[in-house]
Amino acid sequence: MVVAVAGLAVLPLGGCGDESGASGSAGSLKGKSYLSTAVMENGKPKQLAPNTRIRLQFMDDGRLTADAGCNSMGADKVSTSGGKLTIGGLAITDLGCDARRHAQDDWLAKLLQDKPTWKLAGDKLDVSTASTTISLVDREKAEPDLALDATKWSVDTVIEGEVASHSMGSEKAYLTISGERVTGSTGCNELQGIVSRTGDKLTFGELGTTLRACTGHAATLEKAVLGVLKGEVGYTIDSNRLKLRSPNGSGLDLTAPR
Structure with missing residues (x-):
């Protein structure tokens, strides 16, 4: 749903x-x-x-x-x-x-x-x-802000322009950033790659993923996640909530357990 x-x-x-x-x-x-x-x-x-x-x-x-x-x-x-x-x-x-x-x-x-x-x-x-x-x-x-690094951030909401959407099972997509490395899952395939940071910006290099075939909601979620994790995105952390926003207005809201 x-x-x-x-x-x-x-x-x-x-x-x-x-x-x-x-x-x-x-x-x-x-x-x-x-x-x-x-x-x-x-x-x-x-x-x-x-x-x-x-x-x-x-x-x-x-x-x-x-x-x-x-x-x-x-x-x-x-x-x-x-x-x-x-x-x-x-x-x-x-x-x-x-x-x-x-x-x-x-x-x-x-x-x-x-x-x-x-x-x-x-x-x-x-x-x-x-x-x-x-x-x-x-x-x-x-609730002090969690650290960006070494925290498992699970996808909660996908932002596309003026529309925010939540898919059941979206929490299976997650990111963990450790220094210049990012690992995680699109909700269907595992991902890994390089990320750099400057101020309130993250810049993702090309990400590698496993090659499992994705269908339905899983395919839609994977496309949205990989679409955001491309090039420079802005980020903010509020307590246990991480927001990623691309220049085109797309984005991801992620949460982490305290």
């Missing part, structure tokens, strides 16, 4: 750099990502779906993204004045989720649209409505 979703278009946070919350300033949120440590609802701890956390990310360019463990959300026309996050619109991807994570997505989307208050104290951020408080901590403190 392949699930495809259109890319999110999210607009800048209005006046984020100059507005203050109940504690701290919105300017200090910029460029930061926060992960939930606890959720209280109606005075009681709320249990999130297994293996999920709430993530709020305030981008350097003023955008706000969020997720509750499945779909990604993007808010536009967000104001942080008066100690409130006021959202003028919310775009949500449409990945297939199990019922509990789907309900959790809906819950977070509603909370973000209910003009929650925010309070920043050091590395800790609280986002609250009348009935609910999400306590979060700076992601860099909670």
Whole structure:
């Protein structure tokens, strides 16, 4: 099964750099990502779906993204004045989720649209409505970035222009970079080759692969993986997530176990 979703278009946070919350300033949120440590609802701890956390990310360019463990959300026309996050619109991807994570997505989307208050104290951020408080901590403190080298990065999502797709079994495709060597799998064939790095760029030489015949989704995945791992690509690491982006807009999102 392949699930495809259109890319999110999210607009800048209005006046984020100059507005203050109940504690701290919105300017200090910029460029930061926060992960939930606890959720209280109606005075009681709320249990999130297994293996999920709430993530709020305030981008350097003023955008706000969020997720509750499945779909990604993007808010536009967000104001942080008066100690409130006021959202003028919310775009949500449409990945297939199990019922509990789907309900959790809906819950977070509603909370973000209910003009929650925010309070920043050091590395800790609280986002609250009348009935609910999400306590979060700076992601860099909670989950430091994994090293690029010697980490097994498994493919999670294939990016083609404005479309992101996830194929069942895509995690069989993976990369491991060690110095100037890259090894891994396309999900069908093993691969190996040379890679160099300069700043936030990786440059892949011609890769060698085994010659197993690939069909169906495996063939599609292999073509996408080899298409990205060609020449120069940009890379970023956020916690246990590696993003590779080619100049033409194609790319791979990969994850690694912590």
